[in-house]
Amino acid sequence: ELTIDHLKKNFQDAEGGHDWWHTFRVWNTAKHIAKIEGGDLFIIEMSALLHDIADSKFNNGDEDIGPDKAYSFMRSIHIDEVVASRVKDIIRGVSYKGGHNHIKNRTIELDIVSDADKLDALGAIGIARAFSYGGYKGRSFYDPEILPNPGMSKEEYKKGDGPTINHFYEKLFLLKDLMKTNTAKLLAEERHLFMVKFVDQFIAEFDQNYELS
Numbered sequence: 001e002l003t004i005d006h007l008k009k010n011f012q013d014a015e016g017g018h019d020w021w022h023t024f025r026v027w028n029t030a031k032h033i034a035k036i037e038g039g040d041l042f043i044i045e046m047s048a049l050l051h052d053i054a055d056s057k058f059n060n061g062d063e064d065i066g067p068d069k070a071y072s073f074m075r076s077i078h079i080d081e082v083v084a085s086r087v088k089d090i091i092r093g094v095s096y097k098g099g100h101n102h103i104k105n106r107t108i109e110l111d112i113v114s115d116a117d118k119l120d121a122l123g124a125i126g127i128a129r130a131f132s133y134g135g136y137k138g139r140s141f142y143d144p145e146i147l148p149n150p151g152m153s154k155e156e157y158k159k160g161d162g163p164t165i166n167h168f169y170e171k172l173f174l175l176k177d178l179m180k181t182n183t184a185k186l187l188a189e190e191r192h193l194f195m196v197k198f199v200d201q202f203i204a205e206f207d208q209n210y211e212l213s
Helices: 002-010 020-037 041-050 065-076 081-094 108-119 123-136 154-159 164-170 172-178 182-212
Strands: none
Touching: 002 020, 002 041, 020 041, 020 108, 020 182, 041 065, 041 081, 041 108, 065 081, 081 108, 108 182, 123 164, 123 182, 164 172, 164 182, 172 182
16 A cells, blocks of 8 residues: 555656556556465565666666665565565566566566566557557657668667657567566557557558548
């Protein structure tokens, strides 16, 4: 409860795709997956709640600020150092990083929180979040003259500023195959297909208007 109260205040002015409700959805999804897949529920819940306490995208690309801030907060409310350290490690491992975030010693807790976070980037909510963030960054919806680059390096991904539709090819369409738990894999299928249908429809409508002009 202390963590939830803290986060609601922390996210008051957040961009719509990375606000308290994103965290709330990831938290609930993680709990759902944990009921089926197992794992330490307290570690999972704390990691899900704190995973975006300071997203590197909004902090000049600093990948340490989130895990460090989460750890400091946990210690301030007297959470055991060992538990706080485990949560900190999970938060560090959750980030997508252009698909280059390869963790050698994965745990079921990390897999669950990572899957829950990825699931929130899929489906109808994933579409809404993509366009919300694109608008926040001042990006165009789509430009047929700027092709997607799905094979970007980590640094290229972090610096990418292409149209929002390109983001589907560069990240969102790739997430389905990055799920670790069987539960998330099943949930991802339907959401993935919904996004594919949406992008196909978007480009068809755009191309039709492009031809009419």
